[in-house]
Amino acid sequence: MRAEQTVSEMVVEVLARQAEELAARTGQPFGEAYEDVIKTEAGRQLAELAEGPHRHEKARYWQADLL
Numbered sequence: 001m002r003a004e005q006t007v008s009e010m011v012v013e014v015l016a017r018q019a020e021e022l023a024a025r026t027g028q029p030f031g032e033a034y035e036d037v038i039k040t041e042a043g044r045q046l047a048e049l050a051e052g053p054h055r056h057e058k059a060r061y062w063q064a065d066l067l
Helices: 007-026 030-039 041-051 059-066
Strands: none
Touching: 007 030, 007 041, 030 041
16 A cells, blocks of 8 residues: 555455455456456455545554554
8 A cells, every 4th residue: 555545546455455366266367256256246346446535545544443
């Protein structure tokens, strides 16, 4: 996570990392792996977060408020 990263940017980065790992393990193209990640419960929740009301907030402030 970067200091000035928005919640949406953070989520996209996390989903992309998960898709890259899945693609590396399975040999499937990144796009297909990304779709598979989004289909998981955790992926759906992250995608909702990326599009939710906090998407434009700086991630470091949003995470601090969670505690």
